[in-house]
Amino acid sequence: xxxxxxxxxxxxxxxxxxxxxxxxxxxxxxxxxxxxxxxxxxxxxxxxxxxxxxxxxxxxxxxxxxxxxxxxxxxxxxxxxxxxxxxxxxxxxxxxxxxxxxxxxxxxxxxxx
Amino acid sequence: xxxxxxxxxxxxxxxxxxxxxxxxxxxxxxxxxxxxxxxxxxxxxxxxxxxxxxxxxxxxxxxxxxxxxxxxxxxxxxxxxxxxxxxxxxxxxxxxxxxxxxxxxxxxxxx
Numbered sequence: 001x002x003x004x005x006x007x008x009x010x011x012x013x014x015x016x017x018x019x020x021x022x023x024x025x026x027x028x029x030x031x032x033x034x035x036x037x038x039x040x041x042x043x044x045x046x047x048x049x050x051x052x053x054x055x056x057x058x059x060x061x062x063x064x065x066x067x068x069x070x071x072x073x074x075x076x077x078x079x080x081x082x083x084x085x086x087x088x089x090x091x092x093x094x095x096x097x098x099x100x101x102x103x104x105x106x107x108x109x110x111x112x113x
Numbered sequence: 114x115x116x117x118x119x120x121x122x123x124x125x126x127x128x129x130x131x132x133x134x135x136x137x138x139x140x141x142x143x144x145x146x147x148x149x150x151x152x153x154x155x156x157x158x159x160x161x162x163x164x165x166x167x168x169x170x171x172x173x174x175x176x177x178x179x180x181x182x183x184x185x186x187x188x189x190x191x192x193x194x195x196x197x198x199x200x201x202x203x204x205x206x207x208x209x210x211x212x213x214x215x216x217x218x219x220x221x222x223x224x
Binding site for chain 2: 032034036041042043044045046049089091099100101103104105106
């Protein structure tokens with residue numbers, strides 16, 4: 001079946017460096033993508049989203065890039081801080097799929113002081 | 114403030130016992146979802162409901178039951194048929210064309 005997958009299960013970065021978390025998706029009919037952050041013992045929180053008619057969207061210290069040609073989504077975090085340590089999930093909405101999201105397996109981001 | 118509330122935060126179940134996890138939202142969202150999360154793993158869909166009085170099975174519905182009698186509420190019952198219920202349970206809600214808002218989760222442990 002269709003799935004959203006992540007290239008790396010764990011990413012370790014130095015505090016202050018930029019982080020890039022990747023996500024591959026396989027359904028060309030996906031029209032909306034979201035990144036969530038989940039801290040230990042808590043529910044996922046919305047970080048940033050992007051619709052398929054865009055290829056880049058920026059938030060505060062975060063940027064999402066969408067490459068529809070290769071079906072690739074990435075989350076860039078600038079000047080990574082210890083508070084960014086968490087699991088990051090990408091999710092996709094397939095157009096016409098009644099709003100039910102498909103989640104990737106998640107990438108653990110570890111920030112070293 | 115609008116949000117989605119799960120209770121209790123921690124729940125302990127004895128062998129052979131049914132337990133019910135609560136999920137309430139005041140976001141006026143039509144759709145609600147239940148996910149299970151095991152340590153170091155992703156989210157697996159148990160049940161979802163897109164409208165009151167209607168719900169569908171997700172990928173791992175066996176051993177679970179739900180009801181959707183009110184728009185605001187989507188309780189999940191973990192029955193004795195669920196042989197490995199220890200996990201972190203997450204409830205979410207959404208409106209059409211938007212992402213999910215998640216609750217803070219319930220950690221269920223079998224004792």
